[in-house]
Amino acid sequence: MNRFKDSEHLLRVTGVFLAGIVLFLCLRAWFVPKSFGQYGHYRADSITEIAALPIRHAGHEVCESCHADVLEVKHTGKHANVNCEACHGPLAKHAEDPSIKPVLPDTAVLCARCHEANSAKPKWFPQVVTAEHSQGLPCNTCHQPHKPGLKDTDAKPADSKTADSKTAEAKK
Ligand code: HEC
Numbered sequence: 001m002n003r004f005k006d007s008e009h010l011l012r013v014t015g016v017f018l019a020g021i022v023l024f025l026c027l028r029a030w031f032v033p034k035s036f037g038q039y040g041h042y043r044a045d046s047i048t049e050i051a052a053l054p055i056r057h058a059g060h061e062v063c064e065s066c067h068a069d070v071l072e073v074k075h076t077g078k079h080a081n082v083n084c085e086a087c088h089g090p091l092a093k094h095a096e097d098p099s100i101k102p103v104l105p106d107t108a109v110l111c112a113r114c115h116e117a118n119s120a121k122p123k124w125f126p127q128v129v130t131a132e133h134s135q136g137l138p139c140n141t142c143h144q145p146h147k148p149g150l151k152d153t154d155a156k157p158a159d160s161k162t163a164d165s166k167t168a169e170a171k172k
């Protein structure tokens, strides 16, 4: 008669576990999106949703077809491999309709984004402490954005010590 008295505890624990599993399965069925797993471990509908997003970048070949003059300058300088929209931002709308005029980038923000000195960047990459280097002048006072070697100017950067050692290095 008392045979099951102690095992009652086990039965109760098992009951709680089973209820938990059932609850989990119900919630899972409720929350997991319908198309999940159709092609793999992701939501298959996301593919069509992403494909339906408007295209924002035109691609540099498109820009170059109208702005051949810029390309001509650019491919002779160090920015040859920096694409138009990396600096100008997504301009698919302008490429489709040139009367939508793009806003020209602010060099103080744009150039620093890539060239602000940071010890995490590879040593070979040209870097400056912009606050000291530019003396508050816009970068394009001295540099031409499409071909960043120096413009003809007498202005000298404030950090000309590093600048000089670089020049010496380059002359070797
Ligand atoms: C279909 C030809 C065409 C394409 C493609 C095109 N542009 Fe233009 N773009 C123009 C014309 C024309 C102007 C001049 C508009 C004006 O001065 O009123 C212009 C002007 C500009 C300007 C200067 C605005 C200013 O204030 O002087 C920038 C920057 C520019 N385009 C960048 C781009 C980039 C980057 C791309 C590629 C994403 C691109 N364009 C694609 C025709 C084109």
Ligand code: HEC
Residues within 6 Å of the ligand: 060, 063, 064, 067, 070, 071, 074, 079, 082, 083, 084, 085, 086, 087, 088, 104, 105, 106, 107, 110, 140, 145, 146
């Ligand atoms: C390294 C960044 C950078 C890249 C790459 C770049 N631009 Fe520019 N571009 C600028 C900046 C900054 C200005 C504004 C210059 C100014 O205000 O004097 C500018 C100005 C322009 C202008 C206005 C006229 C002029 O020459 O000043 C046009 C047009 C233009 N860019 C088109 C292009 C196209 C097309 C490409 C790709 C072939 C391209 N840019 C690549 C930074 C860039």
Ligand code: HEC
Residues within 6 Å of the ligand: 078, 079, 082, 086, 087, 107, 110, 111, 112, 113, 114, 115, 124, 125, 126, 139, 140, 143, 144, 145, 148, 149
């Ligand atoms: C998207 C990143 C990017 C932006 C934005 C950018 N650059 Fe550059 N810059 C580069 C790369 C990449 C190089 C080439 C590094 C190399 O190969 O040595 C370079 C090289 C240079 C050099 C070295 C030229 C030389 O002869 O050694 C200067 C100066 C320079 N950039 C100035 C500018 C200025 C000024 C601006 C803003 C108008 C600017 N950069 C914006 C990526 C960028």
Ligand code: HEC
Residues within 6 Å of the ligand: 107, 108, 111, 112, 115, 116, 125, 126, 127, 128, 130, 133, 134, 135, 137, 138, 139, 140, 141, 142, 143, 150, 155, 156, 157, 162, 163, 164, 166, 167
């Ligand atoms: C007053 C003129 C002037 C201004 C403004 C200026 N630069 Fe320079 N920059 C120079 C000179 C001169 C050099 C060349 C030093 C050399 O030959 O090594 C140089 C070199 C550079 C280099 C290459 C450094 C290297 O290690 O090779 C980068 C990157 C650069 N500048 C970015 C910028 C950025 C970004 C801005 C805007 C925040 C800017 N410059 C504003 C004059 C200027």
